Amino acid sequence: MKLHEFQARDLLAKHGVPVPGGRVAATPAEARAIADELGGRVVVKAQIHAGGRGKGRLVAAGETAAMFQKLTTDPANNSGQVKGERVGGVRLADTAAEAEAAASAILGKHLVSIQTGPEGKLVKNVLVAAQTDVAKEYYVAIIIDGAKGTPLIMASTEGGQEIEVVAHNNPDAIVRLPVEAAAGFEPYVGRMLAQRLGFAGDQATQFTRLLEGLYKTFLATDASLVEVNPLVVTTDGTVLALDAKVTIDDNALFRHADLEAMRDKDEEDPLEVMAQDLGVANFIKLEGNIGCVVNGAGLAMATMDTIKLAGGQPANFLDIGTVNDPQRVVNALKVILEDPSVKAILVNIFGGMARVDIIAQGVIDAHKQMDIKVPVVMRLVGTNLAEGEKLLEDSGLPVVRAKELGEAAAKSVEAAGKVA
Amino acid sequence: MTVLVDQNTRLLVQGIGTEGANHMRRSIAYGTNVVAAIHPRRGGEQQDGVPIFTTVDQAVRDTGANVSIIFVPAPGAADAILEAHAAGVPLIVCITEGIPVLDMVKVKATLRGTGTTLIGPNCPGVITPGTKTRVGIMPGDVFLPGNVGVVSRSGTLVYEVVAQLTGLGIGQSTCIGVGGDPIIGTRQIDAVRKLNEDPDTKAIVMVGEIGGSAEQEAAAYIKENVKKPVVAFIAGATAPEGRRMGHAGAIISGEDGKAENKKAALRAAGAYVSDSPAEIGTTMQRALKERGLA
Numbered sequence A: 001m002k003l004h005e006f007q008a009r010d011l012l013a014k015h016g017v018p019v020p021g022g023r024v025a026a027t028p029a030e031a032r033a034i035a036d037e038l039g040g041r042v043v044v045k046a047q048i049h050a051g052g053r054g055k056g057r058l059v060a061a062g063e064t065a066a067m068f069q070k071l072t073t074d075p076a077n078n079s080g081q082v083k084g085e086r087v088g089g090v091r092l093a094d095t096a097a098e099a100e101a102a103a104s105a106i107l108g109k110h111l112v113s114i115q116t117g118p119e120g121k122l123v124k125n126v127l128v129a130a131q132t133d134v135a136k137e138y139y140v141a142i143i144i145d146g147a148k149g150t151p152l153i154m155a156s157t158e159g160g161q162e163i164e165v166v167a168h169n170n171p172d173a174i175v176r177l178p179v180e181a182a183a184g185f186e187p188y189v190g191r192m193l194a195q196r197l198g199f200a201g202d203q204a205t206q207f208t209r210l211l212e213g214l215y216k217t218f219l220a221t222d223a224s225l226v227e228v229n230p231l232v233v234t235t236d237g238t239v240l241a242l243d244a245k246v247t248i249d250d251n252a253l254f255r256h257a258d259l260e261a262m263r264d265k266d267e268e269d270p271l272e273v274m275a276q277d278l279g280v281a282n283f284i285k286l287e288g289n290i291g292c293v294v295n296g297a298g299l300a301m302a303t304m305d306t307i308k309l310a311g312g313q314p315a316n317f318l319d320i321g322t323v324n325d326p327q328r329v330v331n332a333l334k335v336i337l338e339d340p341s342v343k344a345i346l347v348n349i350f351g352g353m354a355r356v357d358i359i360a361q362g363v364i365d366a367h368k369q370m371d372i373k374v375p376v377v378m379r380l381v382g383t384n385l386a387e388g389e390k391l392l393e394d395s396g397l398p399v400v401r402a403k404e405l406g407e408a409a410a411k412s413v414e415a416a417g418k419v420a
Numbered sequence B: 001m002t003v004l005v006d007q008n009t010r011l012l013v014q015g016i017g018t019e020g021a022n023h024m025r026r027s028i029a030y031g032t033n034v035v036a037a038i039h040p041r042r043g044g045e046q047q048d049g050v051p052i053f054t055t056v057d058q059a060v061r062d063t064g065a066n067v068s069i070i071f072v073p074a075p076g077a078a079d080a081i082l083e084a085h086a087a088g089v090p091l092i093v094c095i096t097e098g099i100p101v102l103d104m105v106k107v108k109a110t111l112r113g114t115g116t117t118l119i120g121p122n123c124p125g126v127i128t129p130g131t132k133t134r135v136g137i138m139p140g141d142v143f144l145p146g147n148v149g150v151v152s153r154s155g156t157l158v159y160e161v162v163a164q165l166t167g168l169g170i171g172q173s174t175c176i177g178v179g180g181d182p183i184i185g186t187r188q189i190d191a192v193r194k195l196n197e198d199p200d201t202k203a204i205v206m207v208g209e210i211g212g213s214a215e216q217e218a219a220a221y222i223k224e225n226v227k228k229p230v231v232a233f234i235a236g237a238t239a240p241e242g243r244r245m246g247h248a249g250a251i252i253s254g255e256d257g258k259a260e261n262k263k264a265a266l267r268a269a270g271a272y273v274s275d276s277p278a279e280i281g282t283t284m285q286r287a288l289k290e291r292g293l294a
Helices: A004-016 A028-037 A063-074 A096-106 A163-169 A187-199 A201-220 A251-255 A269-276 A297-309 A326-338 A356-369 A385-395 A405-419 B016-032 B056-063 B076-088 B101-111 B155-166 B188-196 B214-225 B259-268 B277-290
Strands: A022-025 A040-047 A058-060 A090-093 A110-112 A126-130 A132-145 A149-154 A174-178 A223-234 A239-241 A246-250 A282-285 A292-293 A318-319 A344-351 A378-381 B011-014 B035-039 B048-051 B065-071 B089-093 B117-119 B125-129 B133-136 B145-152 B171-177 B203-209 B232-236
Touching: A004 A126, A004 A201, A004 A246, A004 B188, A022 A028, A028 A040, A028 A126, A040 A096, A040 B145, A058 A063, A063 B076, A063 B232, A096 A126, A096 A292, A110 A246, A126 A385, A132 A163, A149 A187, A149 A201, A149 B101, A163 A174, A174 B188, A187 A201, A201 A223, A201 A239, A201 A297, A239 B232, A246 A251, A251 B035, A251 B076, A251 B101, A251 B117, A292 A297, A292 A326, A292 A405, A297 A318, A297 A344, A297 A405, A297 B155, A297 B232, A297 B277, A318 A326, A326 A344, A344 B155, A356 A378, A356 B016, A378 A405, A378 B155, A378 B214, A385 B133, A385 B155, A385 B232, A405 B277, B011 B016, B011 B056, B011 B076, B016 B133, B035 B056, B048 B056, B048 B155, B048 B232, B056 B076, B056 B188, B065 B133, B076 B089, B101 B203, B145 B155, B145 B188, B155 B203, B155 B232, B155 B277, B188 B203, B188 B214, B203 B214, B203 B277, B214 B232, B214 B259, B232 B259, B232 B277
Parallel strands: A292 A318, A292 A344, A344 A378, B011 B035, B011 B065, B035 B048, B065 B089, B089 B117, B145 B171, B145 B203, B203 B232
Antiparallel strands: A022 A126, A040 A090, A040 A126, A058 A110, A132 A149, A132 A223, A149 A174, A223 A239, A223 A246, A282 A318, B125 B133, B125 B171
């Protein structure tokens, strides 16, 4: 689960990470009041779940796709500036009045950046934070290293730009240090990284403390990512986290009701939210016209691959998991059929933990509860296949049957073509 | 000789809720020797003729159980793994999905260097059809005894591959679902190594996925050590970048995480790479013919 910058920086601050003063504002008047408290010289930052905010552009709801096209086709447009003026989602203000004006220009608009996709993101909040005079920018993040099975700190002197770009252009500029899980964050971790990044004296001490705060945040929130980009040294020698990104491990949310409450469903795809609300957790909307219901993430991806190899386009990724209630299948079909571009549905189930008869019953129930106009191709194998076969046969439903994966994909591509 | 599980397996089941009990019955029906089940409040009772113990430690001492399969729900699964390890169970297969990754950091740190083998979590388990040993949740009837070993991150793709192989009359030695989580006990390279060292395994199917660099690790090992034919498939070649497809941990992987780069590494290691998941079986058939093994 992604968090907003203002939520992430509050979490970091709670664990001892120094951040510039500031707060979140939902109206221009609030922004003005916060700027007043901070002495007027502030930065006003749009709060959305996507990067590239400063270089993005603010537009009305209907103009996002055209702007996205403009940003992605010509890099010159992706600067957040027009004739030297800042027009993106991050603005500087020297007075409280300017902060109010900046907030008013940002709030309620859609921010489009190269990371938002063509729909852009509606800006509901801005972070108003004290401006800092930056002497140098760094990058630091904590992630999980699956191969080692430990948290891993990644740091770089190339701050302020996307780490993927640094990794591509200058991989040696990224320092990686695993944190031994049994020992936890020992001071050597800070000393070692401080030296590698070129911090000395008091700044090395400040950096080590900040890093320890990040590590505490990572553990305390069950994060899968804590990222500060940029981490800065100010002209007066203070080490600060100027930006903050925290992503929480969805599997750990059951023990973090406080973090779960920070979920912003408006930032997520409405179909994906609907899927989650209906208990269909692993759903991702895609661009094609063949809806997919599959059990297992691997088989779901492989099914998408097979559809594409057969000349079609999947409308979604959906891992229905271990189904023990036919209603979940009905719900999955409901979510898929919300998408008007869906012209056929492929149900590909290889029952192990999941039972084929429950899937069959779910498809039958769905046809009773909804008017399903698109053809449904079913390929069922595995646990309780005979029972499932019988249910389908007795129901008399006009589903297209397939035995093999390749055959199922080909039939669904053909079916989608027929409807269109 | 076989890999991980065979006629000497004395299985204990941790977590006998609906799914655990159901799959315990299926393993017994398949021919597996299930010697104990664990339930914290039902010690002394029986479940389908299997004695229930309160703790793993007690079950191991009373029955000589040497493999544990775990169905305990995610919040308690790491605890269950650590309990089995503490009780001296040398092979632990964890089926549970959705375990918090930091719990697995703790598990991994505890198991490192101890000689305890963990398969999973979030995996379908291990099966050796030749000895009728099913330590998992796979549909037993699609498997056929034989000489092809299968390794996969994804559970249902194991079944898919096996159904194709069995359909072509190609049997399997041992099939290992290593699991789809970012932190797993036995990685693909470890599973491929076990199959490579098994004299009963003549060829290997490795099914990978986008994200991470596990396939490149395995490819490096294959290039140096594996003379047996290896057929590989990478799921998710057509998945859009930057989206997490169920269990692909694509966040740090960067270039290594892409299907095309994994396939290239495997091709360079001499593997037969199938672009379509529907052609893994026929690719193995061709590989066996070319190497004079069929």
